[in-house]
Amino acid sequence: MQYRKFRADELFDGYTLRKTDDTLIADATGKVIEIAAAADAGEDVETYSGILSPGLINCHCHLELSHLKNIIPPHTGLVDFLCSVVSKRGFEQELIQEEIRKAEQEMFENGIVAVGDIGNTADTVVVKQSSKLRWHNFVEVLGFSDEKAASNLQHYTSVADELKTHHRTTLTPHAPYSISPLTFQLINTATTGKIISVHNQETAAEDELYKTGSGDFLRFYKIFGLDRSPFPVTGKCSIRSYLPYFNNGQTILLIHNTFMCEEDIVWANEYAAANGLTLVYCFCINANLYIENKVPAVALFQQQHCNIVLGTDSYSSNWQLSVTKEIQALLQHSSIAAEQALQMATLNGAKALQWQNDLGSFEKNKQPGIVLLEKDFSSSKRLL
Structure with a gap:
């Protein structure tokens, strides 16, 4: 059997950042054989400057929006950003497919091995059929009205059917400001025991919408012919208004969390524990900077022992699709240690x-x- 041996200034094994001359030994396919001491590694060791790491996991991306790269200006705020995304239509399918292909290749080359990818359409199916990355497709449901909840779910289920041939696929709610109560209930039933995601508290206007029925989101609804909020006023923040719709053992990735306060974190974790849910908090720091020019209070999530992961969001809201750059931004805007960021x-x-049985760490027989x-953390590249 042919082996490849790797050594760098530092080696991160998925758990610990080792500042030693330990050597990673893998077979030709990348399956981990062992991490050996330098004295036991033998000859033919490939030596590099930098940090060796397992492949990176991008837990939140919108590959289908790659054609919006450099189209929407930064720092508009979320509501204006959403208005821009909704209004920018008419791109040729050939262009959309080419930009999807380029974005997928970029992620592969910079060391991403798996992606949690959001989509409203099946535009990405062709690229994913031949992709070397592992994909979890989150087919994003949108639905303002209870009256159309069933037909909307049927539409997005048909999109999921197109995508699930080659990769794991689940329905998922878009955001609290785009899902009606009945739509939430139907998604809860359809996703029992599955992984879903939801854009959470990405702007202060999201909480205002549920607390008072007013605020900046009313401008967004006017695009759809609505002169008031289509959702019930609960007097509570958004997460306390929508999370109780879920009680079927889902793993829920809460995305962004830019305006989530400590009291809401505590409440959400307690609700999840009492109702059989698993919460994962996903930060997309560069996207937060691009849209709102604000980042989550990461220390609060650490203090509450939250499970934290990283994502890139899309090219409509980021300068690149690089988890390494997300690590760099996280380190610049928080007190997180490099080892913790690498774990995320x-x-x-x-x-x-x-x-986790295959990815995420250098353990024997994983690939x-x-x-x-x-x-x-300015750049990264795939070695194997």
């Missing part, structure tokens, strides 16, 4: 998407991918 980008993400990261 590898093993935590693999566990969240339930691929997690082997990536070289620059020490300052």
Whole structure:
């Protein structure tokens, strides 16, 4: 059997950042054989400057929006950003497919091995059929009215049927500001025991919408011919208004959480524990900076022992699709240690998407991918 041996300035094994000369030994396919001491590794060791890491997990992306790269200006705020996404139509399918292909290739080359990917359409199916990445497709349901809840769910189920031929696929709610009560209930029934995601508290206007029925989102609804909020006023913040719709053992990735306060974190964790849910908090730091120019209070989530993962969001809201750049941004805007950030980008993400038996760490017989990261997390590249 032919082996490849890798050594770098530091080696992150999925758990610990080792500042030693330990050597990673894998077979030609990338399956981990062992991590050996330098004295036992033998000859033909490939030596690099930087950090060796398992392949990176991108827990939140919108691959189908790749054609919006450099189209929407940064720092507009979420409501104006959403209005831009909704209004920018008419792109040629050939262009959409080419930008999807380029974005998938970019993620592969910079060391991403698995993606939790949001989509409203089946535009990504062709690229994913031949992709070397592992995909969990979240088919994103939108539905403002209870009257159309059943037909909307039927439509998105048909999209899921197109995507699920090659990769794991589940329905998922878009956001609290785009899902009616009955639609939430139908999604809860349809996703028993599955992994779903929801954009959570990405802007202060989201809480205002549920507390008072007013605020900046009313401008967004006017695009759809609505002169008031289509959702019930609960007097509570958004997460306390929608999370109780779920009680069927789902793993729920809460995405962004930019305006989530400590009291809401505590409440959400307690609700999940009491109702058989697993919560995962996904940060997309560069997207938060791109849209709202604000990032979550990461320390609050750490203090509450939250399970944290990383995502890139889409090219409509990011300058690149690089989990390494997300690590860099996280380190710049929080007190997180590099080892913790690497855990979020590898093993935590693999566990969240339930691929920890194969991905996320350098453990015997796993095939997690082997990536070289620059020490300052400015770039990364796939080695195997």
